[in-house]
Amino acid sequence: MAVNPTEAFELLFTREQIVERIKQIAEQVDQDFHGSRLVVVGVLKGAFLFAADLIRELTTETEIDFIWLSSYGTERFSAGEIRVQKDLELPIRGRDVLVVEDIVDTGLSLKFLKQHLMLREPARLAFAGLVDKKAARMTEVSIDYVGFEVAQGFLVGYGMDDAGLYRGLPEIYRLPPIADK
Numbered sequence: 001m002a003v004n005p006t007e008a009f010e011l012l013f014t015r016e017q018i019v020e021r022i023k024q025i026a027e028q029v030d031q032d033f034h035g036s037r038l039v040v041v042g043v044l045k046g047a048f049l050f051a052a053d054l055i056r057e058l059t060t061e062t063e064i065d066f067i068w069l070s071s072y073g074t075e076r077f078s079a080g081e082i083r084v085q086k087d088l089e090l091p092i093r094g095r096d097v098l099v100v101e102d103i104v105d106t107g108l109s110l111k112f113l114k115q116h117l118m119l120r121e122p123a124r125l126a127f128a129g130l131v132d133k134k135a136a137r138m139t140e141v142s143i144d145y146v147g148f149e150v151a152q153g154f155l156v157g158y159g160m161d162d163a164g165l166y167r168g169l170p171e172i173y174r175l176p177p178i179a180d181k
């Protein structure tokens with residue numbers, strides 16, 4: 001019989017909760033960017049599902065682009081140097097831009113993105129994070145739209161992975177703690 005790996009995981013947010021929260025975020029974004037033609041930037045790989053679901057809830061006109069960052073560190077903790085593996089294709093000078101992250105952890109990726117994208121002089125740069133893990137912050141960052149706050153733990157599902165696995169789970173789970181590798 002096939003083993004269900006999620007049996008050992010702690011379910012934090014169901015698909016229904018995620019869908020509902022994204023609808024609420026989309027309403028806020030629609031209010032804040034009314035009349036705009038918004039560039040939504042998904043941060044690969046983790047944010048691909050959140051970005052896809054969010055733009056389908058928005059009534060604001062959107063163009064979608066992606067940026068792919070990589071950082072070096074241990075498998076479950078990356079606080080090293082951040083590099084751009086794939087940059088935006090759309091020009092964002094003078095545009096309204098919403099960066100979409102699956103999770104904000106240390107805050108280093110978001111801080112990097114802010115600096116990286118502000119150099120291009122967008123009209124407005126806002127950030128959405130589906131999960132905010134404030135307790136893990138190493139640098140102060142401000143997130144305009146937060147889905148859920150989580151105190152601790154390593155999360156998987158809905159775009160988030162453990163060594164490449166579990167991104168396709170429709171729910172968000174917390175893994176049981178392990179000794180750091």
Ligand code: PRP
Nearest residue numbers: 044045046102103104105106107108109
């Ligand atoms: C995750 C997530 C964010 C970043 C947040 O990406 O998608 O981009 O970590 O962490 P931070 O606040 O500590 O910088 P990850 O490096 O795991 O790559 P992935 O999106 O490809 O899974």
